[in-house]
Amino acid sequence: MTATTAAQREDRALERIDKFRQRRPRLLDDVVTLAHGAGGKSSAALVDAVFVEAFRNPELEQLGDAAVVTTPAGDRLAFSTDSYVVAPHRFPGGSIGHVAVHGTINDLAVSGARPCWMSAGFVIEEGFQISELREIVADMAEAAAHAGVLIVTGDTKVVGKDAADGVYICTAGVGVIPEGRRLARELVQPGDKVVLSGTIGDHGMAVMLARGDLAIDADxxxxxxxxxxxxxxxxxxxxxxRWMRDATRGGVGTVCNELVKDRPFAVVLDEPRLPIEPQVLGACDLLGIDPLYVANEGKFLAVVAPEEADAAVAALRTHPQGARAAVVGEIIPEPHGIVALxxxxxxxxxxxxxxxxPLPRIC
Incomplete structure (x- = not known):
């Protein structure tokens, strides 16, 4: 019997990694499930097979947080849209109204734009309390004013009893990209550093515990x-x-996979460097949930040049929201298309x- 050499074992390991890398999400379902809205593989399969296939164009195919478009006058704009179905509508630290505004602003910001204008559409279930609707709208107004963004247009639809979960909010946003600014996956290269703007998992766990279905008492x-x-x-x-994304549905793990998809590099994250609040980590451990996949609504990942990484983290830490910013990983040349921890x-x-x-309806 011939002994397996170290070189043969390495070749087999590389072969397994290559097969793993070549796996692409495929739409095999006959009906839509909640998993198709979770931001992971099922979501990617649905988007690729249904929406991108139908609407295909160069701007859409970038699949960024916002589309980057150029006006006839040569101005570059970022244009984003999103829908919010948070349950419960209010949770520690915010509400569906806050998330609806912040989510769209953040999609524009990480695309390199300065957010300017938003729309707001409401699908309201018959019987929904006007007082609660006023509170949600007030939260949106406060969030937009704080960010210096105007809500300039909107729409309202009312559906029958039990046809919606109280209220759904749809927003769109437009921002202006300063001249000379460009962020793209194509700019990422081996040696670059991965910077995280703060702690992860706070939003997803806050919403999950606010539902009251779990006997977990955590602040x-x-x-x-x-x-x-x-x-x-x-x-x-x-x-x-080089590139930025806010880590909402699917969390940091899924965003990193979107970064490396079909690209000639890999991402390596360092677990000890990932900033996570102890109570969030404890709740994740109790529930068997990996915090890398838990949604955030006020954090982003950035890939920066190695010589600028320290300056980037120092700048983020000067802002209260960026106090826990850190370099959490790096870009390496091999194996292509893989995220490792x-x-x-x-x-x-x-x-x-x-x-x-694992965490339905968190944004």
Whole structure:
């Protein structure tokens, strides 16, 4: 019997990694499930097979947080849209109204734009309390005013009893991209550093515990907040920043997988460097949930040039929202299309896209 050499074992490991890398989400379902809205593999399969296939165009195919478009006059704009179905409508640290505004502002900001205008559409269930609707709208007005963004148009629809979960909010936003600013996956290269603007998992766990279905008593508040000031601080300190995304549905793990998809590099995250509040980590451990997949509403990932990483983190930490900012990983040349985590125990594991729907309706 021939002994397996170290080189053969390495070749087999690389072959397994290559097969893993080539796996692409495919739409195999006959009906839509909650998993299709969770931001992971099922969401990616639905978007690719149904929406991108139908609406295909160069701007859409970038699949960023916002589309970057150019006006006939040559101005570059970011244009984003989103829908919010948070349950419950109010939770520690915020409400569906706050998230509806912050989410759209953040999509524009991480696309390199300065947010300017928003729309707001409401689908309201018959019997919904006007007093609660006023509170939600007041939260939206407060959030928009704080961010210096105008809500300039909207729409209202009312549906029958039990045809919606109280209220759904749809927003769209437009922002102006300063001349010379460009962020794109194509700019990312081996040696770059991955910067996280703050702690992860706060929003998803706050919403989940606020439902009252779990006998867990933890002081966890949502991180919902606009990140445009943080983004501007980072770009001023690190003008060679390559790419940014806010880690909402699917969390940091899924966002990193979106970064490496079909690209000639890999992301390696360092578990000890990931900033996580102890109570969030404890709740995740009790529930068997990986915090890398828990949604955030006020944090973003940035890939920055290695020589600017320290300046980027220092700039973020000057802002209260960025006090826990850190370099949490790096871009490496091999294996292509893989996200890996260096664990606290000294090992390494692959971080795939979110599978299933562990935290439904969190944004």
């Amino acid at each position: 966890i508040a949502s991180d919902t907040a606009p990140v445009h000031e943080l983004v501007e601080a980072l770009l001023a300190a690190a003008p060679s920043t 260096r664990t606290s125990f000294g090992g390494t594991r692959i971080v795939d896209m979110l599978v299933g729907d």
